[in-house]
Amino acid sequence: xxxxxxxxxxxxxxxxxxxxxxxxxxxxxxxxxxxxxxxxxxxxxxxxxxxxxxxxxxxxxxxxxxxxxxxxxxxxxxxxxxxxxxxxxxxxxxxxxxxxxxxxxxxxxxxxxxxxxxxxxxxxxxxxxxxxxxxxxxxxxxxxxxxxxxxxxxxxxxxxxxxxxxxxxxxxxxxxxxxxxxxxxxxxxxxxxxxxxxxxxxxxxxxxxxxxxxxxxxxxxx
Numbered sequence: 700x701x702x703x704x705x706x707x708x709x710x711x712x713x714x715x716x717x718x719x720x721x722x723x724x725x726x727x728x729x730x731x732x733x734x735x736x737x738x739x740x741x742x743x744x745x746x747x748x749x750x751x752x753x754x755x756x757x758x759x760x761x762x763x764x765x766x767x768x769x770x771x772x773x774x775x776x777x778x779x780x781x782x783x784x785x786x787x788x789x790x791x792x793x794x795x796x797x798x799x800x801x802x803x804x805x806x807x808x809x810x811x812x813x814x815x816x817x818x819x820x821x822x823x824x825x826x827x828x829x830x831x832x833x834x835x836x837x838x839x840x841x842x843x844x845x846x847x848x849x850x851x852x853x854x855x856x857x858x859x860x861x862x863x864x865x866x867x868x869x870x871x872x873x874x875x876x877x878x879x880x881x882x883x884x885x886x887x888x889x890x891x892x893x894x895x896x897x898x899x900x901x902x903x904x905x906x907x908x909x910x911x912x913x914x915x916x917x918x919x920x921x
Contacts (some may be wrong), residue, residue, distance in 0.1 A: 815910065
């Protein structure tokens with residue numbers, strides 16, 4: 700049974716919803732984010748000091764940087780890699796020993812439907828999240844059977860990170876229409892799967908990239 704979860708980037712959006720769901724079940728959570736003064740995405744991350752074991756590490760920081768390829772600078776690619784991929788690498792390296800102390804530890808990261816689907820203007824973020832998916836599978840193989848490693852790949856979700864894409868009813872309606880289920884995701888949709896994947900109920904699941912995307916990655920939209 701999980702007792703202690705570290706959520707990096709857990710003060711808004713999916714991380715905040717996951718935190719609320721875990722706390723409702725009496726599970727201890729440790730939160731680190733820019734808003735709490737602990738920025739884990741910098742070149743020199745400010746990680747929270749932890750003593751003892753942690754049952755799960757959830758890495759939530761992300762970016763949405765959608766531009767035509769010719770408009771992107773190398774610094775855009777570097778920034779997306781730093782936030783989405785290298786930040787996860789540093790966090791896992793930092794807390795690996797704490798995870799090894801737990802009984803059924805797991806790591807959870809986040810990708811995007813755009814890696815599987817292929818979407819215009821997503822070259823920078825898809826590249827960074829593609830690296831996250833590769834890291835997920837590589838670490839799942841390397842850490843087995845001790846630590847499980849999984850990844851959730853959502854489509855557009857109603858969170859503060861996506862606010863620029865959902866500024867008015869026209870944008871929201873357009874986004875909904877692109878999904879077979881004709882709706883965009885909510886933070887609790889993703890958090891519910893995150894909670895399951897780090898729980899003992901998912902103790903036989905590792906190395907998986909799980910799409911929570913309204914059907915976008917596999918179905919044609921009518």
